Amino acid sequence: MLSVAVAERILDDNLTVADEASASEAEWIERVRQGDRLAFEWLVVHYQPSVYGLLYRLIGDAEEARDLAQETFLRVYQKIDQFRGEASLRTWIYRIALRQAANHRRWWQRRARDRTISLDGPHNGQQRAVIETLPDARPNSEQVLLDRERQQHLEWALRQVKPSYRVAVILRDVEGCSYEEIAHILRISVGTVKSRIARGRERLRQVLCGGYRDAEDD
Amino acid sequence: MMNCRKCQKLASAYLDRQLTPPEHRDVLQHLSRCASCRAYLGELDEVSRRLGMLPPVMPPATLAAETVAAVTRLQQRPQTGIWTTLANWVMSHARPVSAVASFLITAVCYGAILGQMKPIPSIPVSVRAPMITVSASQYQWINGLSSSSLEAPSYTFPRIRKAQSSGVSLAEMKTTPIVVVAMIHADGRASLIQLVEPAGTPQLMELVRTALGALQFRPAMAGGHPVPTRLILMVDRMDVRG
Numbered sequence: 001m002l003s004v005a006v007a008e009r010i011l012d013d014n015l016t017v018a019d020e021a022s023a024s025e026a027e028w029i030e031r032v033r034q035g036d037r038l039a040f041e042w043l044v045v046h047y048q049p050s051v052y053g054l055l056y057r058l059i060g061d062a063e064e065a066r067d068l069a070q071e072t073f074l075r076v077y078q079k080i081d082q083f084r085g086e087a088s089l090r091t092w093i094y095r096i097a098l099r100q101a102a103n104h105r106r107w108w109q110r111r112a113r114d115r116t117i118s119l120d121g122p123h124n125g126q127q128r129a130v131i132e133t134l135p136d137a138r139p140n141s142e143q144v145l146l147d148r149e150r151q152q153h154l155e156w157a158l159r160q161v162k163p164s165y166r167v168a169v170i171l172r173d174v175e176g177c178s179y180e181e182i183a184h185i186l187r188i189s190v191g192t193v194k195s196r197i198a199r200g201r202e203r204l205r206q207v208l209c210g211g212y213r214d215a216e217d218d
Numbered sequence: 219m220m221n222c223r224k225c226q227k228l229a230s231a232y233l234d235r236q237l238t239p240p241e242h243r244d245v246l247q248h249l250s251r252c253a254s255c256r257a258y259l260g261e262l263d264e265v266s267r268r269l270g271m272l273p274p275v276m277p278p279a280t281l282a283a284e285t286v287a288a289v290t291r292l293q294q295r296p297q298t299g300i301w302t303t304l305a306n307w308v309m310s311h312a313r314p315v316s317a318v319a320s321f322l323i324t325a326v327c328y329g330a331i332l333g334q335m336k337p338i339p340s341i342p343v344s345v346r347a348p349m350i351t352v353s354a355s356q357y358q359w360i361n362g363l364s365s366s367s368l369e370a371p372s373y374t375f376p377r378i379r380k381a382q383s384s385g386v387s388l389a390e391m392k393t394t395p396i397v398v399v400a401m402i403h404a405d406g407r408a409s410l411i412q413l414v415e416p417a418g419t420p421q422l423m424e425l426v427r428t429a430l431g432a433l434q435f436r437p438a439m440a441g442g443h444p445v446p447t448r449l450i451l452m453v454d455r456m457d458v459r460g
Contacts, residue, residue: 040289044282052277066281073285074292075310103312154268172234173269179236198230204265205258 072097157207165200220248376402376438398451404444
């Protein structure tokens with residue numbers, strides 16, 4: 001794994017693991033600015049999974065999420081000098097990621113398909129549903145299957161929400177961003193963030209409400 | 219007094235503690251007495267809670283290494299020239315650049331079109347009128363009467379060269395046809411010899427004289443030299459015919 005490689009190189013560079021842990025985000029950013037490849041690897045290892053997850057849940061296509069996640073970090077590398085620390089690094093990277101997605105128009109071009117393709121349905125002619133391709137290391141038990149079924153249903157319901165509301169809900173409830181961070185990422189006002197989250201959750205509630213009640217009845 | 223609709227509209231922000239203190243208090247009061255809204259809030263909370271419990275979507279195992287390799291390639295790429303830098307900048311700002319380019323192209327196109335457009339001149343009728351069409355038989359007749367130069371082997375008929383505005387509209391006279399005998403001088407000037415028809419109209423004669431004065435002819439040529447010639451001109455409405 002790359003994180004192991006990073007750790008090994010840190011040791012090679014006569015740094016201790018403790019040094020890595022204690023190094024603040026600002027120090028890593030400074031090192032990236034100076035062209036330190038090791039620091040950039042740290043950045044990728046720490047932030048790319050969440051960027052990929054965000055893009056995947058927005059776009060619903062693993063390959064496109066992969067391409068965009070890579071492009072996002074190329075842009076991060078190129079534009080790191082422009083990061084002034086007004087927001088957190090994660091917020092800044094999310095903003096770039098969503099701009100990449102918007103620039104490529106893939107996200108928006110797929111809006112029509114959003115209504116016809118669901119995560120728990122066969123995808124791109126494959127027999128397996130997209131959600132089934134997600135890694136799952138948990139033991140195969142009845143409870144796990146039930147959880148998985150609910151998760152599939154939730155992922156499907158998420159796809160039924162208008163993209164502008166969906167991204168706000170994902171950033172808030174999945175990624176745990178604050179309203180202010182979401183406003184910064186999406187370049188909208190906090191009031192608009194509040195409205196989009198409320199509408200997105202309401203739509204999700206409408207889609208899921210019956211399902212939850214059934215599950216509770218069980 | 220808060221109603222259910224207002225309460226449910228604020229429910230999401232209530233869950234995230236995004237309400238103002240008065241709003242928060244009002245929602246709380248409403249919830250204390252409304253089971254329906256409590257149920258609604260519970261469902262909304264459940265949606266939010268379940269989203270928060272979604273497992274992370276793990277990226278492909280090789281993605282991080284591929285990204286680092288891509289950046290390394292970027293670092294090793296030779297210093298780009300100004301055009302490459304410009305192209306990269308354009309590509310990274312595709313949307314505003316395309317908007318500006320569209321505007322400029324449109325502006326240039328409109329400018330080119332408008333540049334070609336000129337105001338329509340207000341041409342007096344008399345200037346539009348003199349279209350000289352001459353039949354050979356008429357020339358022969360006139361020249362046969364007036365000049366022996368027709369017999370010259372290289373004789374050419376006079377042709378109108380320039381029609382300036384005389385400010386006279388023959389069409390205003392409402393009299394057709396007007397038959398005029400005119401002299402086309404060797405220097406290209408035209409002058410009135412006689413107003414044949416309608417006869418005895420001094421006012422019209424003066425107008426025709428003025429109109430002819432505004433015409434410039436390429437004189438008849440005989441033996442390579444300009445020669446004076448008499449022409450009979452028929453002015454029919456706005457046309458002047460020989």
